[in-house]
Amino acid sequence: MQHFLKSALIASALALGVGMAQAQDLAPLNSDSEPDRMDWSELDAKFGALPDVADGTKVGGVSKTLTNEYWRSLGEGYSSFASAHGVDVVYQAAQSEGDQLGQLSIAETLISQGFSALLFSPQTDANLIPALEKAMATGVPVVNVNDAVIPSVAHYVGNVQKDNGVRVAKWFIENHPEGGKVAVIEGQAGVFAAGQRTAGFTETIEAAGNFEVVASVPADWSRELAFNAAATILQQHPDLIGFYANNDGMALGVVEAVKAAGKAEQTAVFGTDGISDAYAAVRAGDLTGTVDSFPVLTGEVAMEVALRLLAGQDLPRVVATPQALITSENVDTYATTDLKALRATLMAQ
Amino acid sequence: MNNILTKLPFVSNVRFRDAGTLVGLLLIALVFSILSPSFLTxxxxxxxxxxxSINACIALGMTLVIISGGIDLSVGPVAALSATLGAAMMVAGVPVPIAMLGAIAVGVxxxxxxxxxxAWGGLQPFIVTLGGLSLYRALALIYTGGTPIFGIPSEFRSIANGAVMGVPTPVIIVAILAxxxxxxxxxxPLGEYLMAVGGNPEAARVAGVPVSLTKISAYxxxxxxxxxxxxxxxxxxxxxxxxxxxxxxxxxIAASAIGGASLMGGRGSIVGTLLGCVILGALRNGLTLLNVQAFYQLLATGIIIIVAMLIDRATSGK
Structure with missing residues (x-):
């Protein structure tokens, strides 16, 4: 059997027409700590205005799922920037956030159609690797856009996940100088963004000295699981002063649990992503805040990076996109559909 | 249509129901090739x-289980568990063929x-494998701590990424398995036993079919x-x-059902299941080429399954 497998192996290796286009020279990417990076706001200053785009440029986007507002908004950003520069966009997503093979099929089918550049938002760190290798073998640039990170990818556009948790921790340190008990509702275990957001929050708030993270439990991005987890934590720690959730869906579940326990005055709740429900909840005073990572703007920046790469510019491996902590104080400044004004506000930040 | 088909040596064995599935696939291919020039390249x-190919590999086993009157909901987590254990062995330096056998042993x-x-505990297949669905997934998550295992040796990767005369190796492997x-x-005899156990377990027992062993081998x-x-x-x-x-x-399960397997047991076809897999794959591929949104792809899959069942019922006359 062994002998057979070995000879089969050698035979297939010889018969291989396909080159293994693995980027052996690139170190596995950590999008938060990669030293070869720049901020989105420096693109124009460092590389000049966007060069003219060649006629017939066609960019393909593959994202997680359109059931999540974040990925719909990202697609809007792709199209708005592309149409302003006369570029065609095809934006496709898998049926659900768990559909790893479906997303791979979509990516491979797009590659076979011949795009100038591709924007991937993979379900997991690994599921789009074959598509990435295929694209690289044909010389099509691929930009990994938020938030799972393909380790061998050459270009990444997205926000600094760790900074997300840091911003919320800083709010607590500023607004509760006396300290207290806080809890974290995490996203899916093993997902890079969830781990980094949680680490950023926990490390920052524990360094302050007088805070205690009494619970940090995964709720798999689910509103219902987050509701149940928060209810249990509140029962155990009635003096809890705040929750930090890794996304807005879970934060809104936590809000319901906090209200049901009659602790809305005492317990602050923070989410992540800045979806429209979260903005409404911040306005209504239910949700204390959310860290908006501006998906439409992120989509625009990602498209700009792709077009700059096509123009031959040598950009750093990571281009960081903006984020901001939204609370009742600044919700009206950021709740704008005017992207130019939003860009200006964030540039001034 | 059937007359032409039966003149070919291989297809002469193809049953009427499989010919129907093939016609369905050809219709889908025809529509897509008219709408998108890159479909039939x-x-x-x-x-x-x-x-x-991956769905086909799973569906082959599913078809045998369904024919035996059961269902196997735990295939995905079983795959995850054997993948993580097999990968861990390879990363730890175990020779690739042994790690592969190890992974398959986990699945078995x-x-x-x-x-x-x-078979021996007398529990219902749906419930047992539903339990397995959680159990094996949990074992895979606990073993890995939720993080993926990278660093699969490239000698192993070259098997799955290769092609023999332009045909991708996964397709060849699955074709051999099929x-x-x-x-x-x-x-x-095992095939006859599977049909007998799924069709009428009591009669099979009386006729001397080893019912328990047949069921266990299917799983x-x-x-x-x-x-x-x-x-x-x-x-x-x-x-x-x-x-x-x-x-x-x-x-x-969808591929098996489109291919003519009956969830009541006793009926199913390997050829039909393969065609069912290609129908699902072609549908997804074609709709992506036409830039149709994922939600409509789901809709199309649902309609295909139900239409296949309706045709099934109309043609089987039951």
């Missing part, structure tokens, strides 16, 4: 077959546990095929993730 057909063992609980499954089902084959599918996948991905295989059971 060689690279794209290779794409469709490659994308369908999971299948044995499912089968034993069903041929074996077809021989088992139509030419061996063991399904487990083995799940782990082979997972090996193909981790070879392609270069990483083994504990979350791999999510919802594979539903795609496999």
């Amino acid at each position: 060689m690279p794209n057909i290779g794409n469709i077959l490659q994308q369908s 063992s999971c299948g044995f546990v499912n089968g034993a609980l069903i 041929l074996i499954a077809w021989v088992v089902l139509t030419k061996t 063991m084959i399904s487990g083995a095929l799940a782990s082979i599918a997972s090996l193909i996948l981790i070879g392609r991905l270069g990483a083994a993730e504990p979350t791999l295989g999510n919802l594979w059971e539903l795609d496999a």
Whole structure:
């Protein structure tokens, strides 16, 4: 059997027409700590205005799922920037956030159609690797856009996940100088963004000295699981002063649990992503805040990076996109559909 | 149509129901090739077959289990568990062929546990494998701590990423497995036993069919095929993730059903199942080429399954 497998192996290796286009020279990417990076706001200053785009440029986007507002908004950003520069966009997503093979099929089918550049938002760190290798073998640039990170990818556009948790921790340190008990509702275990957001929050708030993270439990991005987890934590720690959730869906579940326990005055709740429900909840005073990572703007920046790469510019491996902590104080400044004004506000930040 | 088909040597064995599935596939291919010029090109057909191969591998086992009157909902997690254990062995330096056999042994063992609980424990297949769905997923998550295992050796990856005369190796592997499954089902006693046990377990018992062993072997084959599918996948991905295989059971059941397998047991076809897999793969591929949103792809899949069932009922006259 062994002998057979070995000879089969050698035979297939010889018969291989396909080159293994693995980027052996690139170190596995950590999008938060990669030293070869720049901020989105420096693109124009460092590389000049966007060069003219060649006629017939066609960019393909593959994202997680359109059931999540974040990925719909990202697609809007792709199209708005592309149409302003006369570029065609095809934006496709898998049926659900768990559909790893479906997303791979979509990516491979797009590659076979011949795009100038591709924007991937993979379900997991690994599921789009074959598509990435295929694209690289044909010389099509691929930009990994938020938030799972393909380790061998050459270009990444997205926000600094760790900074997300840091911003919320800083709010607590500023607004509760006396300290207290806080809890974290995490996203899916093993997902890079969830781990980094949680680490950023926990490390920052524990360094302050007088805070205690009494619970940090995964709720798999689910509103219902987050509701149940928060209810249990509140029962155990009635003096809890705040929750930090890794996304807005879970934060809104936590809000319901906090209200049901009659602790809305005492317990602050923070989410992540800045979806429209979260903005409404911040306005209504239910949700204390959310860290908006501006998906439409992120989509625009990602498209700009792709077009700059096509123009031959040598950009750093990571281009960081903006984020901001939204609370009742600044919700009206950021709740704008005017992207130019939003860009200006964030540039001034 | 049938007359033309039966003149070909291989197709003469194809049953009436399989011919119907083939007509369905040809219709879908016709529509897409009119709407999209890149659909019927060689690279794209290779794409469709490659994308369908993993589902086909799972669906072969599922078909045998369904014919025996059971169901195996645990295939995805079994695949994840054997993938992570197999990958860990490879990363730890175990020779690739031994690690592959180890991974398949994991799948066979999971299948044995499912089968034993069903055949000897007298529990319902749906519930046992539903339990397995959580249990094996949990083991994979606990073992890996939720993080993917990277660093799969490139000698192993070159098998899954290779092609022999332009045909991707996964397609060849699954074609060989399908041929074996077809021989088992139509030419061996085990195939007759599976049909008999699924069709009428009491009559089978009276006739001296080893009912329990037949059922257990069906689940063991399904487990083995799940782990082979997972090996193909981790070879392609270069990483083994504990979350791999999510919802594979539903795609496999859909392919079997489109191919004419009856969830009541006693009826099913390997050729039909393969065609069912290609129908699902072609549908997804074609709709992506036409830039149709994922939600409508789901809609189309649902309609195809129900239409296939309606035709099934109309033609079987029951």
